[in-house]
Amino acid sequence: MVSVKTALTIAGTDPTGGAGIQADLKTFQEREVYGMSVLTSAVAQNTTGVQAVAHMPIDFIDKQLDSVMTDIRPDAIKTGMIAKSSMIELIADYLARFPDISYVLDPVMVATSGDELIEKESQAIIRRLLVPLATVVTPNIPEAELLIEEKISTFKEMERAARKIVDQLGAKSAVVKGGHLSDGATDIFYNGKTIEYLTADRFETVHTHGTGCTFAAAITAELAKGLDCFDAVRIAKQFITDAIRYPLNLGIGNGPTNHWGYRLKGLPSQRSEHHHG
Numbered sequence: 001m002v003s004v005k006t007a008l009t010i011a012g013t014d015p016t017g018g019a020g021i022q023a024d025l026k027t028f029q030e031r032e033v034y035g036m037s038v039l040t041s042a043v044a045q046n047t048t049g050v051q052a053v054a055h056m057p058i059d060f061i062d063k064q065l066d067s068v069m070t071d072i073r074p075d076a077i078k079t080g081m082i083a084k085s086s087m088i089e090l091i092a093d094y095l096a097r098f099p100d101i102s103y104v105l106d107p108v109m110v111a112t113s114g115d116e117l118i119e120k121e122s123q124a125i126i127r128r129l130l131v132p133l134a135t136v137v138t139p140n141i142p143e144a145e146l147l148i149e150e151k152i153s154t155f156k157e158m159e160r161a162a163r164k165i166v167d168q169l170g171a172k173s174a175v176v177k178g179g180h181l182s183d184g185a186t187d188i189f190y191n192g193k194t195i196e197y198l199t200a201d202r203f204e205t206v207h208t209h210g211t212g213c214t215f216a217a218a219i220t221a222e223l224a225k226g227l228d229c230f231d232a233v234r235i236a237k238q239f240i241t242d243a244i245r246y247p248l249n250l251g252i253g254n255g256p257t258n259h260w261g262y263r264l265k266g267l268p269s270q271r272s273e274h275h276h277g
Contacts (some may be wrong), residue, residue, distance in 0.1 A: 011080030012041035018256025019210030024217040026259040031221035047251030076102040076224035092129035102223035105134040106216035132170030162190035200241040207247035207255035
């Protein structure tokens with residue numbers, strides 16, 4: 001019998017399904033791992049931005065974590081939006097108890113729409129408590145700037161940020177995502193030994209809602225299957241590239257990525273690139 005690999009996401013929600021635990025679960029399913037979720041915050045958001053947030057009580061997050069960890073132990077764990085420092089402390093405590101489980105930290109601090117999602121002091125606690133536990137950290141440029149407290153505007157500075165996150169902040173590896181730089185979709189991976197550049201085509205599209213969640217979830221799924229870090233990141237990069245390449249053209253703002261985009265390779269795009277606004 002083939003043993004099923006499992007992955008857990010600990011994050012907030014997106015009722016429109018493009019980001020948060022909804023995007024994570026879709027990605028886990030597409031990457032053929034069994035997905036589970038622990039809810040930190042319920043977020044009223046859509047393709048235009050964040051409208052409201054309701055945080056789960058800390059003891060309820062604790063109960064959810066306990067429900068999962070005492071029954072179906074995940075092969076890999078991903079964290080997304082963790083808004084409050086008390087939540088971060090609780091989750092860090094759980095992660096520290098299971099050092100053998102691969103852990104992907106998507107340091108969600110700023111939404112695609114530009115909305116800051118977490119409290120200022122939480123940013124420092126993520127740096128102190130979660131980064132050292134991470135198998136891989138996946139910041140975009142604004143998040144990497146918050147983590148290393150320096151501006152980033154070139155590939156060399158991205159490289160330096162990746163090195164800092166690993167060599168100084170204590171992560172096993174980091175992938176700094178270059179989508180915010182004007183000259184392409186190049187991400188920089190560092191694992192304490194080697195620097196790798198991962199470059200993909202850049203597409204002119206507004207449909208990028210949830211890209212960070214989806215990319216990190218794909219890495220988590222591949223780590224759950226036992227792949228090494230760089231291979232997991234490489235496959236996830238291809239997955240998110242295809243998710244952006246074949247837009248669903250949903251929503252009036254930054255629409256969601258297409259979680260089954262990779263299946264459309266070699267097929268004509270399902271719909272035109274034209275955005276109905």
